[in-house]
Amino acid sequence: MSNLKYAAAPLALGVALISTPSFAQDVAPAAEAADAIVVTGSRIARPDLTGTNPVAVVSAEEFKLAGAINVEQVINTLPQVLPGTTSFSNNPGNGAVTLNLRGIGSTRTLVLVNGRRWMFYDTNQIVDLNTIPQFLISGVDVVTGGTSAVYGSDAVSGVVNFRLRELEGIEAGTTYSLTDKGDGARYSANIAIGSSLGDGRGNVTMFANYTRRKPIFQGARTFSATAAGDGCIVPGSTNSVTEIGTPYPSGITVSTCGTRGGQVGFVPQGSATGPIGTFGSGTSTYIFNPTGGGSRVFNDPGDLYNFAPANYLQLPQERYLLGAYGSYEVTDGIEFYSELSFVNNRVAAELAPTPTGVSAPLLIASPYFDAGTRALLTANDAAEALSAGTRGDGYAQTSVSYRFLSAGSRNSEQTRQAFRLLGGFRGDITDNLKFDMFYSYARTSNTQIQQGNVSSSRYVNALTVEFVPGSTTDLRCRDASARAAGCVPINVFGSGLASAEAVKYVRVQSTNLEQSELTNAVASVSGSLFNLGMGADDVAFAFGGEYRKMASRYIPDEFLASGDVLGFNAGKPTSGSYDVKEIFGELNVPVLEDQFIHRLGLNAAARYSDYSLSAVGGSWTYSGGIDIAPIEDVTFRAQYSRAVRAPNVQDLFAGNSTGFPAATDPCSDRGTAASRTDALRAFCLAAGVPAATVFTRAVQPNAQIQADFGGSPTVEEETSDTFTAGIVFRPSFVPRLNITADYFNISVDNTIGVLAGGVSSALSLCYNTIQDLNNPICSVFVGMRNPANGALGQTSGGKNPQFRSANVGNLETSGVDVQVDYSLPVMDGNLGFFYLGTWLDTYRNTPISSIPERENIVEGTHGQPKYRHNVRVTYSQGPALFSVRWRYEDGTQDSRIQNVFNGTQRIGTDPALLPKPYVGSTNYIDLSAGFDVNENFSLNAGVNNLFNAQPRILGSAAEQANTLPSFYDVLGRDYFISARFKF
Structure with a gap:
């Protein structure tokens, strides 16, 4: 849900911004005759800090006042940012923390450190913010809009630059945080040593950090302790607690909230030619008593399994950071600089025990069943197809669902090791020409260990049993080769009945490996050209070339690679690389100053990129802007940018993987009654749905539809156009007051995604809008349906639809950012006020450019809020x-x-007709205090979410934990204390 902005540029020598003040930073008069510096968003050094790009600056003080131990704790609270994966992303989640500027995707946000590309961690080429040393940040610059002309691919929504500070001496610090419930402890300790070299010719800073975060389970909070779905509430609570629907209605289905206690559920199947009576309809789910034996139709809310308490709300983390950076003037005017970073980050995720659903021939005479169950299975056996000699063979082919409580929770531990090294030279060519060149290499290796998986083939083998020869009670696995491999019959027909040996046979541990590499070399020349003679500074330029190579590979475990796994999603190996050669140029033209108007300036930038990808080839990016100040107090600015995002390794080369996205098949009874038209019925029949099952639950027995996903080497680049226009007001009659307002409009065309935007979108488009089996969006479903009941996906007896990467549609977002910064002396002290707000006018995600636009579609169902703000008074x-x-x-x-x-x-x-049509506003109040005990020792303490505001409960629209845990505060009232020592 959301985005934000502030408009500012970093000020020389720690002075406040000229165009806009920094987040939580006092404002002082601008320094006169400041040295030229490089502002994020340009490679041209300039003595003035006025710019046409809106730039927001988050000061180091903001991290201190928030008690942050990770970058995400501050960055994700900005109105410009819609959080990506975070420390609360358990499912889905991968142990990383990502940045999603303007809510248009982490892959479209470029992350820099000290103005240079940072290391990415996966095949999507996304930066993990866990790798950035938060305690050494001097400030964070957030530039809105496409900056590909300056920095290359990926800078579509903008660029975020983390600036690290140089140290002189020794600095050590520690931070400890704890919720008011006494859980979720987080602590961090760091030390950094900095020193000047060679009589001031250089400086080196070395650092080390250890961070530890303890887990919180969803069962520890009322709002997440019970898995809530539309139409059900937390048992024993009132509707006001969960804000979801009414008490469990009669006829509730297993798909609403799961199955309780780990009992087996089974649905007898029909024949290959059509449904057979009660069994073939697939609407009756039978459930075993906890102790086994007897079965009955599932229709009791008491049968629901509450999977929530076994899931993490806050993920545990252990991180080590080591690094150094510095520079040295090797000769007059020539400086060598270098950076080195290493990180070891371990984050675990934990899910409820594996829910399994397979189809297996059950031995009707098995001692696992009582007489009533055998009668049900015998009737189903008699109704089976006459072919293949299956009729009357003593087995009933049956769908079996079981929650593997006996196998324990599903655990996934992500251990990520990454390093980055950089070396470069910069210096003077002449008095007004400078050069800068560097080379960097980064590699990230990720090891993922998954426990709690179940092998599908072994599970079916263990369910398919026969009597030991000469016995009418003892069972063995029916397949001789499976017996030779250690197969043990498994009794899942009641809770806790499966033997330890049988569980050990079906349970598998998988180890998956991932490695990513980034090679980057940049060389540039910058300086001044001439002066236009109207009182302004010299015309300045930058020109250079860049080379980048991106490579990633994913090596899944053999069980995941083969698809023989239940519990975690299957995945195929992925491997690929590509490179790009670029030339770029910038021009800054100060036209006039202190003439008939106060100031007029122009700027332009362009970059040509030559990709090794045949589908991309060469591409141009460019930008142009103007700033004009009629009087000194008021500046108007505007900027236009064309940017690109080249497809990443995942887009291009992703191996086929199996997923289970939530979707609604219009041919089932899960859609609205009003949508079930005669035209839709006719199209469903033409698509292969039997007449007897159209608009019934048999077409879609589960809320998720299994499908296969993968990359495509034919994917082309995305293109974006950004327009910003704003005003900067710094009235001379109100000293220290800075006001900025900026309009932004970002549109992205040819967006890269899965075909038709995914399974859910494709089903809606094909069956409700297009209704043409020859259309590419519809053809993906042709031949994929189970001929017996019309269901899609292997889990329902059909085949998995294939969804590949494609250029699918467009995105657009627009709005207004406002920032106000003011400080004044009060009672021998200083009172500072800071306001940063974003009003969102438009957010549209059109998954297919030829269909009607869909507004405000983001993760889950609910759209982004129209307005967000941060206000700080210090x-x-x-x-x-x-x-x-x-x-x-x-x-x-x-x-x-x-x-x-x-x-x-x-x-x-x-x-x-909707369970949660509207979501109310949320307010968080945070308090903090600091005290410098002496020049060497300072203390800070505070409480975030002082009034313990609770997250909004969203039911089926939730991402996880019944809410959006990366967006709303799920910890509740949270305390912190930190100390810093300087020597």
Whole structure:
């Protein structure tokens, strides 16, 4: 849910911004005759800090006031940022923390450290923010809009640059955080040593950090302790607690909230030619008693399995960071600089025990069953197809569902080791020409160990049993080769009945490996050219070339690679690389200053990129801007940028993997009754759905539909256009007041994604809008349906639809950012006020460019809020500082209110038919205080979410834990204390 901005540029020598002030930073008059510096978003050094790109700056003080031990704790609270994966991303999640600027994707946000590309961690070429040393940050620059002309691919939504500070002496610090429930402890300890070299000719900074975060399970919080779905509430609670629906209705199905206690559920199957009576319809699920034997139809809410308590709410983490950076003037005017970083980061995820669903021939005479169950299975056996000699063979082919409590929870431990080294030279060519060249190499290796998986083939072998020759009670696995491999019959027909030997046989541990590499070399020349003679600075330029090579590979375990796994998603090996050669140039033209107007300036940039990818080839990116100040107090600015994102290794070379996305098959009974038209029925029949099952639960027995996903080497680059326009107001009659307002409009065309935007989108488009089996969007489902009941996906007896990477549609977002910064002396101290807010005008994600646009579609169902802000008020006097922050998230609504179509006509959805049509606003209040005990020792303490505001509960629209844990505060009231020593 959201985004943000502030407009500012870093000020020389620690002075506040000229165009806009920094986050939580006092404002001082601009330094006169400041040295030329490089502002994020350009390679041209300039003595003035006015720029046409809106730039926001987060100061180092903000991390201290928030008690942050990781970068995400500050960055993800900015109104410009919609959190990606975070420390609360358990499922889905991969142990990384990603940055999603403007809510248009982490792959479209370029992350820099000290103005240079940082290392990425996976085949999607995304930066893990866990690898950045938070305690050494001097500031963070957030530039809105495409900057590919300056930095190359991926800078679509903008660029975020983390600036690290140089040290002189020894600095050590520690931070400890704990929730008011006494759990989720986080602590971090770091030390850094900095020193000047060679009589001031250089400086080196070395650092080390250890961070530890303890887990919190979903069962530790009321809002997440019970898995809630639409139409059900937390048992024993009131509707006001969960804000979801009404008590369990009669006829609730197993797909609503799972199955309780680990009992088996089974659905007898029909014949290959059509449904047979009660069994073939697939609407009756039978469930075994906990102790085994007797069975009955599943229709009791008490049968629901509550999987929530076994899932992490906050993931555990252990991290080691080591590194050094520095520079040295090797000769007059020539400086060598270098950076070295190493990180070892271990993050675990934990899910409830594996839910399994397979089809297996069950021995009707098995001692695992009582007479009533045998009668059900015998009737099903008699109704089976006459072919293959299956009729009357004593076996009933049956779908079996079981929650493997006896195998323990599913655990996934991500151990990520990464290093990056960089070396370069910079210096003077002449008095007004400078050069800069560097080479960097980074590699990230990730080892993922998964436990709690179940082998599908072994499980079927263990279910398919026969009597030991000469016995009518003892069983063995029916397949001789499986017996030779250690197969043991498994009794899953009741809780806790499976033997330890049988569980050991079916349970598998998988180890998956991933490695990513980035090679980057850049050389540039910059300086001044001439002066236009109208009082302004010289015309300045930058020109250079760049080379990048990106390589990644993913090596899954043999069980995941073969698809023979239940518990975690299967995946195929992925491997690939490509490179790009580029030339770029920038021009900054100060036209006039202090003439008939105060200032007028222009800028332009362009880059040509030659990719080794045949589908991309060569591409141009460019930008141009203007800033004009009629008087000194007011500046108007505008910028246009064309940017690109080249496909990454995952887009291009991803091996085929199996996923289980949530989707609604329009041919089932899961859609709205109003959508079940005669035209849709006819199309469902033509698509292979039997007449007897159209618009029934048999077509889609589960809320998820199994499908296969993979990359495509024919994917082309994305292109984006960004326009920003704003005003900077610094009234001379109100000293220290800075106000900025900027409009942004970002549109991305040819967006890379899965075909038709995914399974859910494709089903809706094909069956509700297109209704043409020859259309590419519909053809993906042709031949994929189970002929007996029309269901899609292997788990339901059909085949998996194939979804590959493709250029699928477009994105657009627009809005206004406002920032106000003011400080004034009060009672021998200083009172500072900072406001940063974003109003979102438009957010559209159109998965296919030829269909009606869908507004406000993001993760889950609910759209981004229209308005967000951060407000901080700080008072400092002498060695003491007190601060309060107000974070506000506006309410939003279920996007289905707008995004339901009948053909091309928007018909929407009546809010009364939705379980959670509207989500209210949320307010967070944070307090902090600091005290400098002496010049060597300082203390900080505070509480975040002072009033313990609870996250919004979203039911089936939730990402996990019944909410959006990466967006809302799920910890509750949270305390921190930190100390810093300087020597």
